[in-house]
Amino acid sequence: MSDSRECRVAVFSTQKYDRIFLTQAATDSNVQFHFLEPRLEPDTVVLAQGATAICAFVNDRLDAEVLQALKESGIDLVALRCAGFNNVDLKAAEDLGVRVARVPAYSPNAVAEHAVALVMTLNRKTHRAFNRVREGNFLLDGLMGFDINGRTVGVVGTGRIGRVFGRILQGFGCRVVAFDPYPDPEVEEMGIEYLPWEAFLSQSDIISLHCPLTPETHAMIDATAVGLMKPGAMLINTSRGAIIDTHAVIDGLKSGRIGSLGLDVYEQEENLFFKDLSEEVIQDDVFQRLQTFPNVLITGHQGFLTRQAMEEIARTTVDNLRCLSNDERCFNRLV
Numbered sequence: 001m002s003d004s005r006e007c008r009v010a011v012f013s014t015q016k017y018d019r020i021f022l023t024q025a026a027t028d029s030n031v032q033f034h035f036l037e038p039r040l041e042p043d044t045v046v047l048a049q050g051a052t053a054i055c056a057f058v059n060d061r062l063d064a065e066v067l068q069a070l071k072e073s074g075i076d077l078v079a080l081r082c083a084g085f086n087n088v089d090l091k092a093a094e095d096l097g098v099r100v101a102r103v104p105a106y107s108p109n110a111v112a113e114h115a116v117a118l119v120m121t122l123n124r125k126t127h128r129a130f131n132r133v134r135e136g137n138f139l140l141d142g143l144m145g146f147d148i149n150g151r152t153v154g155v156v157g158t159g160r161i162g163r164v165f166g167r168i169l170q171g172f173g174c175r176v177v178a179f180d181p182y183p184d185p186e187v188e189e190m191g192i193e194y195l196p197w198e199a200f201l202s203q204s205d206i207i208s209l210h211c212p213l214t215p216e217t218h219a220m221i222d223a224t225a226v227g228l229m230k231p232g233a234m235l236i237n238t239s240r241g242a243i244i245d246t247h248a249v250i251d252g253l254k255s256g257r258i259g260s261l262g263l264d265v266y267e268q269e270e271n272l273f274f275k276d277l278s279e280e281v282i283q284d285d286v287f288q289r290l291q292t293f294p295n296v297l298i299t300g301h302q303g304f305l306t307r308q309a310m311e312e313i314a315r316t317t318v319d320n321l322r323c324l325s326n327d328e329r330c331f332n333r334l335v
């Protein structure tokens, strides 16, 4: 194992926690991080000049234009510090000879447990109770929930995260059903039953999305799907925003077909999330409409944010950079 080739990495979309965990993981390695706060897009790609690689996150733009600009700056190595890669034009990367690696698995528990947090908060309204009690209002009106025990919980995508979510809900005493075009016998052995899409939608009291964003899953929760859902069902999305058609879901909330909605991701999140916009007028009317519902809970893409997940993300990212910069085999390489 040679650490000889220095790997200078421009890190885009840096947050305080990225700096801490990546710096720690790169100790005694050939990887040197240069931390940048801006998001990677055509206007900011110039900031990477002088680097040999870049490190990007979920909302950094890695389309053909950006990849071409990186290549022209002599950068042919991209390390994603996330699992999803829907923001990368892999075909363009391949054509340009830009190598891309990701962190396929870190802590599935982190995201699954956050999805459970959304379920529990929406159901028992602890966020509202917290505010009321602080203001000395001890009335319980409007705080009624339902027993999770005995409900049917539907998991879309029984991969690493979906199956952990299913197992946790089984622990609550739920019947867990799933929809996935690639059923896994191991998941069936856990007692999770795969159902066809229509039956899945109509039987689930709680639906949680854990599939990747692909052309097939884009807007898979559309008006038709909402119409098939059990009246009053809870919908949770910790996967990628564009898996749901937000307009259809807003209509579903207005009609009561959707009883509550928990989001950790949003289709246009790159304009909002990971920034302090508390002094600004938010221009996204769809997002603002979502915020008006008392039965909608939104978190800003924090499913991954546990110490254990951050350590694993940083360790794997440094390892990917080390392997690729030394022309060693990298198991997490996408192209």
Ligand code: NAI
Pocket: 083, 084, 104, 105, 108, 111, 156, 157, 158, 159, 160, 161, 162, 179, 180, 181, 182, 210, 211, 212, 213, 214, 216, 217, 238, 239, 240, 264, 265, 301, 302, 303, 304, 305
């Ligand atoms: P995975 O690759 O282990 O599992 C994905 C599952 O989705 C697979 O079982 C696959 O067969 C299934 N799937 C594929 N196409 C489908 C379709 N059309 N309908 C239903 N299921 C389908 O992925 P993993 O690690 O479980 O992550 C899932 C997603 O969670 C990621 O793609 C990412 O978008 C999201 N994520 C969100 C995070 C957050 O912080 N909120 C952090 C990490 C991941």
